Amino acid sequence: VTKRLTLQLSERLEKELEHLCASFPPTKSDILRAQLRMQSDKRRVDQSISYRLSDYSLYDLNTLEALKYTETQIAKFEEITILNRVRAIEALDLAEKLYGLSIEKIDEPTCQASPSSEIPASAHESAFSPIELSQEDKSINVSFKMSNRADTLLLFVCPTPDDAEASVGDLMERFEQVRARKSWRISVAYFYWELLLLTVTKAKTRMIGATIGPLLKRFFAG
Amino acid sequence: MMQHDKLTDRELKILLATLRCGEDAYAPRIGEKLLEWTGEDLSLGALHSALDRLEERGLVESAMGAPTPERGGRRKKIIRVNAKGQIAVQHALAVLGRMAEGVTGGFEGGEVVV
Numbered sequence: 001v002t003k004r005l006t007l008q009l010s011e012r013l014e015k016e017l018e019h020l021c022a023s024f025p026p027t028k029s030d031i032l033r034a035q036l037r038m039q040s041d042k043r044r045v046d047q048s049i050s051y052r053l054s055d056y057s058l059y060d061l062n063t064l065e066a067l068k069y070t071e072t073q074i075a076k077f078e079e080i081t082i083l084n085r086v087r088a089i090e091a092l093d094l095a096e097k098l099y100g101l102s103i104e105k106i107d108e109p110t111c112q113a114s115p116s117s118e119i120p121a122s123a124h125e126s127a128f129s130p131i132e133l134s135q136e137d138k139s140i141n142v143s144f145k146m147s148n149r150a151d152t153l154l155l156f157v158c159p160t161p162d163d164a165e166a167s168v169g170d171l172m173e174r175f176e177q178v179r180a181r182k183s184w185r186i187s188v189a190y191f192y193w194e195l196l197l198l199t200v201t202k203a204k205t206r207m208i209g210a211t212i213g214p215l216l217k218r219f220f221a222g
Numbered sequence: 223m224m225q226h227d228k229l230t231d232r233e234l235k236i237l238l239a240t241l242r243c244g245e246d247a248y249a250p251r252i253g254e255k256l257l258e259w260t261g262e263d264l265s266l267g268a269l270h271s272a273l274d275r276l277e278e279r280g281l282v283e284s285a286m287g288a289p290t291p292e293r294g295g296r297r298k299k300i301i302r303v304n305a306k307g308q309i310a311v312q313h314a315l316a317v318l319g320r321m322a323e324g325v326t327g328g329f330e331g332g333e334v335v336v
Contacts, residue, residue, distance in 0.1 A: 162286050162299070166248075169289075169296030170266055173250045 226313040234314050248298040281307035
């Protein structure tokens with residue numbers, strides 16, 4: 001049942017995004033309608049997501065946890081930027097251009113763990129460690145804060161999970177170059193971006209065209 | 223006359239950089255080498271777009287490589303120029319070579335010496 005709901009939600013998310021992107025820039029009523037539809041879906045999934053984690057493979061667990069993360073945390077973000085792979089790779093440039101921020105102005109990302117789980121210190125302090133999702137990690141909440149700005153989430157859209165992995169890796173390397181140059185720390189938040197990405201791409205590959213980087217403000221906000 | 227895949231200047235540079243990177247040709251590395259050898263600072267996004275187009279045209283192939291720590295344990299997408307791509311590069315270089323034959327005298331004061 002959970003798998004079916006996962007697929008349904010992914011498909012619904014895709015349809016909503018396609019609809020909004022087709023009519024970009026979306027009107028306020030477009031966004032409001034999308035919010036209402038998404039909230040309805042959220043409630044359905046929230047009611048049914050009391051699954052037994054051990055019943056699912058790691059990939060399913062990743063997907064489900066990403067969905068859960070989406071459901072429970074995404075409302076915290078006031079702005080959501082949807083990026084295709086190419087744009088995702090250029091996230092740094094985007095951060096500077098769209099928000100008028102320089103890298104130095106981006107605050108250190110924050111990580112919060114639920115009482116039932118603790119983030120390993122090494123994972124918090126370094127992006128170099130290979131990150132593996134375990135059940136202990138499942139309820140880590142990550143936010144990405146910018147100075148004097150709303151929280152922002154970058155949602156990656158890639159054609160395949162392999163592309164997603166490679167792209168996020170490329171981005172990590174890029175960020176690491178910047179970090180080395182500007183003494184800026186990299187967050188483990190990308191992990192979740194990747195999961196979100198995988199969640200979205202699992203349903204269908206065709207989602208967004210060649211180049212799109214619209215800001216869909218408050219799309220998921222409750 | 224046999225039809226060859228035509229390459230843009232950027233595509234030719236990317237293919238040459240990919241060939242020179244050998245087994246470790248992936249987007250960030252190719253970008254680094256392009257910057258080092260040509261002075262052209264191509265964004266990763268532009269590089270990915272170009273590589274995607276080349277792959278669609280069947281001039282390069284990709285495969286997932288091994289994960290590395292500096293990438294947070296994520297794998298690289300290794301790019302390899304296949305036979306068709308190599309022929310396209312050879313043809314493009316041959317065309318440039320033929321074009322350059324007439325200017326072997328060099329350049330003097332901004333004028334071409336033929």
